[in-house]
Amino acid sequence: MAHVTIDRVSKDYQAGVRAVDSVSIDIADSEFIVLVGPSGCGKSTLLRMVAGLETITEGEIGIGGRVINHVDPADRDIAMVFQNYALYPHMTVRNNMAYGLKNRGMNRADIEKRVAEAAAILRLQDYLERRPRQLSGGQRQRVAMGRAIVREPAAFLFDEPLSNLDAKLRVDMRGEIKQLQKRLGTTSIYVTHDQLEAMTMADRIVVLNGGRIEQIGTPLDVYRQPQSAFVASFIGSPAMNLITARGESGNLVIGDQTVVMDGAMTVPDGPVTLGVRAEDMKPADHGATAHLELAIDYVEELGAGRLVHGHVGDARLALSTPSGEPLSDLLPIVFDRQRLHLFDTATGRRL
């Protein structure tokens, strides 16, 4: 167990192609950090630099206070779980787990003990003599976890470990990994492109885009206070509505309609990007003044509620409402004005 420091780390694949750009993250002991972002954002590259599978172009990475820039992957005291599990196909489950320990010259009795423990934790006791080919996807995933656990490393590195599983199993394994990490208290770095995995598993989320950090924060922070339009659109489902608006004497103008702010938040004059989550709007009660009239395009029925898609001028909006009576074509809506997000149109930063 150890803290991991990533200090202004960059990665160039060739001159001029920068995959990771001056990223700094301080990861506390026992923390579960999730790196999330679209493909090509540099999250896997960053993880692989921590693992020692990629060289570090600039900056320093430390594990437990020791700089490991030039340390061999085997000596970094980390264990990694790969997307396709990377189990040795010709070895039994037992040998898959024991291989790393054998190479480190651990004696047989200790290896036996650790494998037995890991197998018990992961409910793999009955499969120890099988080969990976004879296991289901979820079981293979657990063997890959087991291979990491037996090492008792300072940190676990997960590289999209659930993306090869079907949706149901993914939800189960998500919970299992989370529980296991809590129980073992091992510092973990987890890479995923799935914002839901990030939200549900992380102690802190690191949102990456184009090799740079967009935001670091707890799941709720990132959800409630997105620091950029990118984070706002990436985290949360359905994605946050981002529409172009204009500030005019403290009020917001959307299309040809004006949302009166009454000083609920300060709106600068000029063009802004307005972010509003689907659950932060609702149909106006009868008699109440509506902020906006939404022309409804279509409705998605979700069972627990429904998602109403519509537009105001050119701006498209989706809001979630409880299921109920059919809607007319024009829906008066009110915003939760405290929960609106304003972003700079040019830079995408939060205002």
Added chain:
Amino acid sequence: MHRTKFFDHVILLAGVFLMIAPVVVAFMTSTHAAAEIHRDGLMLTWGGHFDETYREVLTRQGGFTGKVTGARMVMNSFILGIGFAAGKIVLSMLAAYAIVYFRFRLGVVFFWMIFTTLLLPLEVRILPSYEVMTKLGLVNTYTGLIVPLLASATGTFFFRQFFKSVPDELLEAARIDGAGPFKFFIDILIPLSRTMIAAIFIIMFVYGWNQYLWPMLMTNDESFYTLVRGIKQILLVWIGSQIPDYNEAFAMAILAMLPPVLVVVIFQSWFIKGLTESDK
């Protein structure tokens, strides 16, 4: 699924007949006496001289020096076939390992150099190879018979393709598990290549077993004769009114055919696996 019909069987049977018939004829003929064969030609019936002929072939001291027996030739053929196959597999695996897993200068150039030697069959370089072996004093040795033919572009190419299909994550997992280049090769790559090794072993064993030209050049000591050369030798004794020992020639041909057939039959399921399916 396609249901096998009468006509399909007919086609298959015709194929089997076409393939097996010459072998059967050779075997049957080998059980007759030489004089009978000389008089009546090829036989399709059992001649009853099986025991004598085969014992004779395997144990009689023959040749000009009267020292070499059939058993000796069988052994020589085995040494050549197995030495060939094993040597080629070891060499080409190591070469492919270097090409695929290590980044060194001109790696690609070296690969293409090896690859283009596919265009140069043994016959093209047989004289220079012979020259080198003579200068090294390796004529009439097993080393001289085997070593010059060990470099195998085919093997290297097959193993290269196979290694390339092994997922990178396996290498990375092994690195994190503390396996260096040597351990990775021994513990992971070789076990994964089993079927591939079997496939190449078959091809190379048969190739080595059937070598004719190179052993003929490299050895004039009869104790190095292989079966394939032995057959030729029997038919060369046309002196005066003596009839060549046709029966023995046929017997020897049958003997020469057996081991490759056995190897192929025993390993064939691995062979097909090695060339088609990747077990990863």
